[in-house]
Amino acid sequence: MSTSQKERAALAALELVRDGMTIGLGTGSTAAFFIEGLGRKIREEGLEIEAIPTSQASDALARKAGIELIIPDETTVIDLDVDGADEVSAEGHLIKGGGAALLREKIIARAAKQFVVIADESKSVTELGAFPLPIEIEQFGFALTVRALRDMLAGEGHEGVELSLRHNEEGSFVLSDGGNFIVDAKLGRIREPVALESALNMIPGVVDCGLFIGMADQVIIGTADGIDTRRY
Numbered sequence: 001m002s003t004s005q006k007e008r009a010a011l012a013a014l015e016l017v018r019d020g021m022t023i024g025l026g027t028g029s030t031a032a033f034f035i036e037g038l039g040r041k042i043r044e045e046g047l048e049i050e051a052i053p054t055s056q057a058s059d060a061l062a063r064k065a066g067i068e069l070i071i072p073d074e075t076t077v078i079d080l081d082v083d084g085a086d087e088v089s090a091e092g093h094l095i096k097g098g099g100a101a102l103l104r105e106k107i108i109a110r111a112a113k114q115f116v117v118i119a120d121e122s123k124s125v126t127e128l129g130a131f132p133l134p135i136e137i138e139q140f141g142f143a144l145t146v147r148a149l150r151d152m153l154a155g156e157g158h159e160g161v162e163l164s165l166r167h168n169e170e171g172s173f174v175l176s177d178g179g180n181f182i183v184d185a186k187l188g189r190i191r192e193p194v195a196l197e198s199a200l201n202m203i204p205g206v207v208d209c210g211l212f213i214g215m216a217d218q219v220i221i222g223t224a225d226g227i228d229t230r231r232y
C-alpha cells in the first residue's frame with residue numbers, strides 16, 4: 001500500500017500521542033487518517049485516551065475507531081489537538097474551514113496545550129489567500145452581514161471581492177454543526193492576516209473566520225518521501 005502525503009503527516013503526529021492524554025480531533029480527510037490511526041494505536045498499545053471531536057463527522061469516525069469521547073468541562077486539559085488545514089503560510093498562519101468546522105476547530109485549538117497541524121504539500125503557501133477564506137455567519141440577517149463584509153473588505157483594499165454563501169450539490173445552504181451559514185471570500189492575497197482576522201470578527205453576525213493566526217505550535221507537512229516538520 002502506498003502512503004499518501006496526508007497519511008504520512010498523520011502517522012508522524014501519532015508519534016506525539018502519550019498514554020493518558022486528552023486529544024482534540026480535527027476535521028477533514030487528513031484528520032481522518034489521524035483518527036483512524038489513533039484508534040489502531042489505542043487498541044494495539046492498550047492506551048487510555050480521551051478525545052474531543054471538532055465536528056459530527058469526526059465524532060462518527062472516532063466512535064467507529066473505538067475512541068472514547070468526552071464533552072469538555074472547565075477543568076479539562078487538552079494535551080494535544082491534531083487538525084488539517086486548507087493553507088499553511090511560512091509563518092504557520094492557517095486558513096481553515098474547508099469542511100465548515102472552523103468554529104469548533106478554533107475553540108479546541110485555542111484550548112489545547114499543543115496544536116499540531118497535519119497537511120500535504122499542496123497546502124503549503126508563501127502567502128495566504130488563494131484558498132477562499134471561509135467565514136461562519138449567523139443565519140439571522142445574513143444578507144446584511146454579507147453587505148457589511150463586502151463594505152469592510154473594500155475599505156481594506158479588497159474591492160469587488162467575490163463572496164459566496166456555500167451551497168451543497170443539491171443547492172441547499174451548507175450549515176456548520178452549530179447551524180450557521182458559511183461565506184467563502186475569494187481574496188486572492190491576504191497581506192495583513194492579523195488585522196483582517198480582527199476586522200472580520202468585529203462585524204456583528206460574523207461568528208468566526210477561518211484565519212488561525214499564530215495558533216499552530218507545530219506543522220507537519222507530508223512530502224513525497226517523508227515529512228517536513230516546522231515548529232513555532
Ligand SMILES: O=C(CO)[C@H](O)[C@H](O)COP(=O)(O)O
Nearest residue numbers: 028029030084097098099101
Ligand atoms: O478546516 C478543515 C475543516 O473545516 C480541514 O482541516 C481542512 O479543510 C483540510 O481538509 P483536508 O484534510 O480534507 O484537506
